[in-house]
Amino acid sequence: MAAAKHIVMVVICLVTLFPILWILAQSLKGYFDTIAIPPKIVFTPVLDNFVQVLERRGFLQALTDSLLVAAGSSLLGLTLGTPCGYALARVRFRGSESVGFLLLITRMVSPIVIIIPLNRLFAVMGLIDSHIGLIVAHTFINIGIVVWMMRAYFRDIPESLEAAARIDGWSTVGAFWRIALPSAAPGLAATTIFCFLFSWNEFMFALTLTSRSVRTSPVFIAGEFVGYLAVEWGLLSAAGMLIVLPMLIFVVAIQRNLIRGLTMGAVK
16 A cells, blocks of 8 residues: 555656656757657757857846846735735734635736736836836735735734733734744745745736846747747757746745645645
8 A cells, every 4th residue: 555655656746747857858958859759768968058048148137137026026025915914814804804805816817907007007107127117016916815825824823922922011013023923934935935936937917017128037038949930949948947946946945934834824
């Protein structure tokens, strides 16, 4: 029975990792190997694709733009959404459940529904093709999930801890900063990763609200390696691996808090 479980787990892992392994294999192939039919399973690995991608003008700047936008939108979303989630978790009022659900709905709305009015608004405000404009747009995407997740995490924290802090003379804000927020650190880590991933991978807003001054990595790849007549599969795969690498490092760095965060609150 134990052997069967291990076999099933291995199969599931292979199926899950297959897209990444396939992209990695494509990134290590020469040009003619990438377009061979049937696809070559045995080939001589080369690093030419990675060298060409790193030398391509604008690629490193695109990674920098993605990092700035993802970090900025995650920070802004957490700054605005965490206190709101705490308020919904602690303050009981008529319709509080509906407020949380309405905020979650904003994450379900397709970006194409709001992209035109948002583009017009940003054009009037002078935020088109700027880091600030894209950070604000991505915050619109993230704020709902931040509030929803943090509300659940704060509800898992006993209110008696904050009540004891207020008895000791701390204000509600002080109890939030010194008790609730540190206790919800694993939830903050998990929420941060979700926000960062959503922003890092987002394409529609980045394509519509930016042009030359700011180009995130998904927009850069789509414009540089996907042509009208052909797709540079080797370069595209190498660029994809280089984009995935920072996220892997980020997740591994805080994996302990991530695992704790994913086992509490909304995803418990």
